[in-house]
Amino acid sequence: MTESPSRSQLALAVLAATGLAALFAWVSWRLGTESALSRVFLPSGLVLVTTGTLALLWARAQGRARHEREAVLRTAGEASALREAVMDVTPVGFAFFDRDLRYVHVNAALAAMNGLPVSHHLGHHVTAVMPELGRLLAPRLQRALETDAPIQDTCLQVETPAAPGEPRVWFGSYSRVRGPGGEVLGVIAALSELTERMRAEQSLQEHEGRLDVLTRSLPDYLWGGKLRGGVLGDFYCTPVIERTTGYPASAFTRASSDGGPPPLWAEMIHPEDRARYRAAIEGLAPGAEVELEHRLICADGRVRWVRSRAAASAPDAQGELHVGCVVTDVTDRRLADDLRQRLHESFRRSAQEWRRTFDAVTSPLIVLGPDTTIQRLNAAGLALFDGLDPSGQPLPTAPMTPLRACALSLVEELRRTRGSATREVTDPRSHRTWEVSAAWVDEAGGEDSRIILVATEVTHLLELQASLRRNETMAVMGAIVAGVAHEVRNPLFSISAVVDAVDATFGQRAELTPYLDVLRGEVKRLNHLTQELFEYGRPTRGEWVEGPVRPVVEDALSACTLAGEQAGVAVVRELAPQLPPVRMDSRRLFHVFRNVVENAVQHSPPGSTVRVATEAVEEAGRAWVRCTVHDGGPGFREEDLPHVFEPFFSKRRGGTGLGLSIVQRILEEHQGLIRLRNSPEGGAEVTLLLPAVSSPPASQPVDSLAS
Known part of the structure; x- marks a missing residue:
């Protein structure tokens, strides 16, 4: 393009043309008007003057046009910068696409919504930036290029890098953009995110559903409703009003002619309570509450007592109070109160008489509700809880008693069977035995039920029965085994003598040695059995002395040393240095300790330990000397525990089954007891208890655990 002449150049050209025109005019004047030269110079001068003037005017017009163009360009640049600034600060995402659906401009909001920088968009096709979003936008942008009408998309779901794995909901609007000449330049897209709003709407719908x-x-x-100047308006109620009043809920949706609540709202109030009710509701102060009981006249004519509890909010911007009221049917309670008042005195007199009779029962008696709540118990039952009254508490959470576990199992059985049941339970601490009986009792009409628990102590009875059985058994067995032992002893002596004679006659012959060893072993075992039978059948007599039991225990442990060494079992002594004296037959008591320790050694594997401990203890209000023997063997089988004290019961090969029977019998002679259990650390644990001489005799004999 040729550069336009400047204003100074045009002015110089006009001056030059004017000077030449003046020169031509002067020459023409000198030559005369009629000369040919004058006719040429004069028009030429006029042409030069005219041309210069027009050139000057054109130059001025060009200058103005240039200034206007620069102003327009400056304004357009400012407008573009302003447009881009507005698009960047708006929370709505904007993008401009050319006709090939390439990103031309993207504002910051859309880039943040996509989770990608602006530079990752510009110049790229819509499907190249975010393929999933591009596949959704491309057909919509293409339709927008084909029409001047905006295209809107009310629910566009897509996942973006800004929120991976979380579908986002967008609202999109797409419009075609034309140039000054009407040509299509591209499409502008406006996208706004509706995710949070839709979540809020969904949450609101869920809350409304839950509230309903x-x-x-x-x-x-x-x-x-709303209180305006002491008048209740905008009344609404829940559909439950139909259940209480019998009137349809639609009857409470029509306001009165004066704009107040529905007429039925006041008309169903009993006439005697109506004025008081309206004054209480319509006189509510901001933030105040009121509660009153009144009567309602239901649709079927019945009169119901209800309790209305209303509260008013603080005034809103229009000075109105929002009022809410909860109406509760209390008819049954009012009737029950009246009946309770009439029956209270009668019940009080009956309760006093019943309590005196109830407490006269010497056995613990507890009355439970069907939900195991303790309702009543007599004085003997109260003693089970150490004087603490558990009335009103569920039996599982009441203070611990020896009978609670048994009572709970009985109650659970009765709740299933609605019958009766009896259990026997022994308190492991006091060794008292109870017979617990429970019965399900239905009141008249079946509207109320009770569980009656009665506990009868049968400790002494069971001990007498067990003692009688043992004495009878031992008397018979003692006579039998003593006779058998006597008859067997002489043949055994002869057999032993013959074996010794054969050995002395034939000498150490190899072919006879195995047979002689077997004969000697069997003779030895039979001699041991005979001795056990003599001990079991021996009548009770002996030399009773009062003294320390530790020397007897030490002698028994020394006698078991060889057996422990042969079995590879270590016998550890944990003997208390000072123990109270006991009344004992030391020879028979020695047999008890030796028998128990040898039994522990025999049941312990090689390399294990047998611990023997003695100590003074207080139990059942009496002083005892306790000896505990703990082995490292497999322990007792649970099914064997009830039978271990029975004569001839043995699970060990070669055992006589009389060891523990003899131990139990000797301890009973000493008024002691024996307990067996499996230790939590493993192995069997045998506990021997001997009464100390300083303690008074027990009011009831203490039996062994197994018996």
């Missing part, structure tokens, strides 16, 4: 379910499930109905 809650209000319908309540036995009470609710109503509300």
